[in-house]
Amino acid sequence: MxxxxxxxxxxxxxxxxxxxxxxxxxxxxxxxxxxxxxxxxxxxxxxxxxxxxxxxxxKLTDDDFLKLLTQIGDADALIVNVVDIFDFSGSLIPGLHRFVGDNPVLLVGNKVDVLPTSVKRSKVKQWLRQQAHQAGLRPVDVCLTSAKSGYALDELLAAIDHYRDGKDVYVVGVTNVGKSTLINKIIKQANGTQDLITTSRFPGTTLDQIQIPLADGQQLIDTPGIIHREQMAYYLGPKDLKLVTPQKPIKPKTFQLNAEQTLFLAGLARFDYVSGPRRSFTVYLDNNLLVHRTKLANATDFYARQAGKLLQPPRAKELADFPELVRFQFTSKQKSDLVFAGLGWITVPAGAVICGWAPKGVAVSTRPALI
Known part of the structure; x- marks a missing residue:
């Protein structure tokens, strides 16, 4: 060399x-x-x-990733923005609409196969478009797919070919949305080459632009995943990452709660129903994660005794490096989702006073209910 x-x-x-x-x-x-x-x-x-x-x-900093991302604003290309449907709020690139310039954006909702089978795909697409508009993004279209199973891959490829209009294609997304896995699917379908790009559950696997030639001489460009440090993945060890990354359709768990009851989402997060009448709350998490109910009055002491034991993950040996849980309080004005970035969400009824607890640094937010 x-x-x-x-x-x-x-x-x-x-x-x-x-x-x-x-x-x-x-x-x-x-x-x-x-x-x-x-x-x-x-x-x-x-x-x-x-x-x-x-x-x-x-040693790659946030600025390194952002410098790479800003290059797309100077290009004449189609921008394919891949988001994780299961973690939409945690997989948005902050301010993407300011980076893309006049380039069209195709929004791709990945991991559609982990949503409950009863969810209508048309409603998911409409919901994604609405959420994108609220974030300042105006996609020319919305596609749903699964990089793992190849669901609707032909439809996605047809949309990319239509909207790129003979231009290059930049594929962008935050870490862990399945962007490189999706590109591997595209490459395999195009020429039979399998697993060319390195993929994993670990954040930041792609480190620089990867250019894949297209049949007309243009390029399909895989960009590094933008680091979004408000996701749960940054606070878990390798063995626990798979427990917050659903691989099969989620089986929702509904709990009838009275005021002053708490749900622990393993040892990773906590949900308090502070006040209101007896109501139903539905939890959407990886099927393997334990959800434990207890009284609000005993919750703090219970967590101190059981974190790393009954409440795993985090595992006992990783507990010392796990951030403390921080409290966020909300009042739901309509049926809403309380979202723990990179972990899942709880659908809450209107008029409930609730609290979400998550490791310091992990985002907790509310949004109109997806389901």
């Missing part, structure tokens, strides 16, 4: 280098000499992640 012929990791997009193991693109020189197929060159980080599910930190 010479300075005039840079090589890039096909898994994360980082430029290959052999000098600093802590920087993106590091590959031992000996391993580089053994790799004769330059089209499938992976850095050490991607190699370990793909083969051993090990992740290593690299």
């Amino acid at each position: 010479t300075e005039t012929e840079p090589q890039y990791c096909i898994g994360c997009g980082a430029q290959i280098q052999t000098t600093d193991p802590k920087q993106p693109g590091y590959t031992p020189a000996a391993a580089l000499k053994q790799d004769t197929d330059e089209t499938e060159l992976y850095c050490q980080r991607c190699f370990r992640l793909r083969h051993y599910n090990e992740i290593s930190d690299v």
Whole structure:
């Protein structure tokens, strides 16, 4: 490899280098000499992640990601914004409408297959469009898909081809929305190549732009996931990440609560019904997470005794590094969702005074009910 012929990791997009193991693109020189197929060159980080599910930190700041994102405003392209339907509020890129310039935006709701099967897809699309408008984004269209199963992939590809009008395509999203997994599906459908781009549950897997040639000579460009530190994923160990990332359709759990009762969402979050008549509250979480009911008066002491024990995750050995739970109080004026970013939500009736507790740094918010 010479300075005039840079090589890039096909898994994360980082430029290959052999000098600093802590920087993106590091590959031992000996391993580089053994790799004769330059089209499938992976850095050490991607190699370990793909083969051993090990992740290593690299020094990439929020500013680094934002600098890469601002480049799309100068391009003449279609912007495909991938969001996680299960974590919509936590997967919005703050201020995206200011970055895209005059480029059209196609909003893609990924992970539609984890919603309860009773939910109508047409209503989900309408809800996504409304939420996008509230965030200042005006998508030309909304598509639903599943990067995992390939649901409605043909429809998505047809929409991309229609709206790009012969231009490049930039795929953007925050970390963990399934963006690179979706692109792998597209690549496989186009030419049969499987799992070219490195994917994982770990935030920040893609480190630089990855360009995939299209049939007409334009490019499909996978951009690094924008870091959204208000998501639960940043406060969990590798073994617990899979417990907050649903892989199967969610089975809602409905609880009849009296005032001054509490629900613990494992040891990760807490919901208090402060005041109001006996009402129904529906919880939407990964099916494997424990929901435990107790009295509000005993809740703080119960958490202190049971966090890392009955209330897992977090696991006992990770409890020392887990942030304290912070309280947010709301009064629902209409049927609403109380959302814990990157974890799930609880649908609450109108007129209820409620509190959501989440690890310090994780966003808690309300929105019009999705379901």
